[in-house]
Amino acid sequence: MGNDAVWSCSGSFSFWSCLWIPLLICLPKCVGLGKAQSQILLPTQLPHHRYHPSCPSHTPNLYYRPIIGILSHPGDGASALLSNAPNTSYIAASYVKFVESAGARVIPLIYTESQEKLLKKLDLVNGVLFTGGSDNSGSGLYFETVGRIFKKVLEKNDGGHHFPLYATCLGLELLTMIVSQDNNILEEFSARDQASTLHFTKNANINGTVFQRFPPDLLKKLTTDCLVMQNHHLGISPGRFLDNEKLSSFFEILTTSKDQDDKEYVSTVQSRNYPVTGFQWHPEKNAFEWASPRIPHTEDAIQVTQHAANFLVSEARKSINRPLAQEVLDNLIYNYSPTYTGKAGRGFDEVYVFT
Template sequence: MAKQFLLASLALVVAAATDDYTPVVAVVSHPYNSTHESIPASYVKWLEMGGARATRMPYNADKKLVETIVNNTDGLFFIGGSGLLPDSAKQAYSLITNLQDDGTPYAIWGTCLGFQWLTQLITDAGSPILTSGYDSENLNLALNFTAAGKDSRLFNPKSDYTVVDLVGLLTENTVTINQHTFGVKPETMEDVEGYNILSTNEDREGKVFVSAFEHETRPLYGTQFHPEKNTFEYGCNSKGVPVEPTKHNDAAIRHSFELSRFFGREVAKVRGDRWQAESGVEIIYKANKGIIENSYEEKYVFKI
């Protein structure tokens, strides 16, 4: 047994020594005020937890900058927030779709508002796909899985290191934290070609919304809930009093890690050392210091 453990450990060391490229994910920042944009640090930490680094794609990035960023990254992340779908996101999505068509496994993830941006992009429908009036702020839920969700890549990953039953865990535990008043009705996505609804949920009034989806073949994923909050956000006000009911128990933290690691593996599939320091595309934690803000534990703020 000791010999087997030693051999396994040596194999991991060799793999680490020969496979040391860390994928880089572009995170679209959101307007903060008239002079700055921001990214909550929890999203960056969540990517890092899964084995990726993060760089920023400005909300109003021009076409040349968007192209430079896409060419120097392995994945794209649309975060939660309150901004309208920007032209930079539309252009990046178009470029990445072309890469995917050519066989490059460049991955995209959307959380909360980012989930909603993705539904707008994949249907090319703009805002009409979104429905307002959901009572889903500060709401922890277990997921109602579809048949596709139970057999999905996202919740049933094929990995030698994944030993947890994510479908069972998220069916039995109310740990996905929702913070949205807009949502997507299942019937508006059911006929979207190439995409599978993985789970649905109901708000406090019984109004049903899609809570997770993925593309049938492309590495494109969306969750209406916030997996990053379970590990990195405590929702405290200026006096340190929690104002969000985000769960931090074993099930909550485990699902956060598993989804992060899943996306980390997805973006690592691109290979080829796409990120180059001389491109000017900076890694966030090396170029910026976070600030403390009441609504988040920490935020990265960028001058525009």
């Protein structure tokens, strides 16, 4: 009988013949495939002596649940569109996201709270962040609160408690005034809403600083590409900084930048003896703020944000503080809700407002 009769299942071939003939043709190949598949085993299917999962234990002297205290700033962060009450303060949500992106949580340090309550909160955190802002008068409750917290940071470190501090933009300006003991030391610069480069000082030692973990190619790009965001009209020139003995003995200048008039100012500093880092630029904006079209959002710029955040949290993990879980939960910023202000175009996309 011809092949045409076989494949058409006609003539003397029954219905069952149409099933077993293709199976016979396929069988050698199918068996071979089955053998090949049977050799692919999941790790958990291997004999015990061949399966050794690697789960290294945590370093016992590091704390893997760090908390960062962020100091609130006077106002509502939206030009009084949200609240104009006299005791209103805010924290831009970008600072909170910045901390969380590196594996830490946030407790708001509301600057109008009693000194007793603020000190109690400082005992719940493993580091502090001073934000940017506009209150650089060098007087009043906010300035006094920054000074008290800064003093407490130094005391904790002097007592053997590793306790890092990040001071961004206004935060660095206020520390410059406090450390120098000169409220008129700051100078005028034209660096509002400006992306810029960073220029490392000739003798800068980045070991143990925020830049230590930056890949070499990213460090180089910081000097050639505008990867950091500036937004300030005050700062300090390297000459004036170095002329002040108190400043130059406390801080080492790591980088400088130039404003729109080509005037040079100090842009990153690191304390010589304390885990205190100061930025005139804004490491949080690249990844988490969108109001200004000048904020850099390239992949390299996002890496700058991430490395800066990672360093702060890695320093906080060295803290010996182990706060009670319930007290932490009662004070976390999760007890508050951020407000979307991006449509108002007032500088921040989201803010936490405290009244």
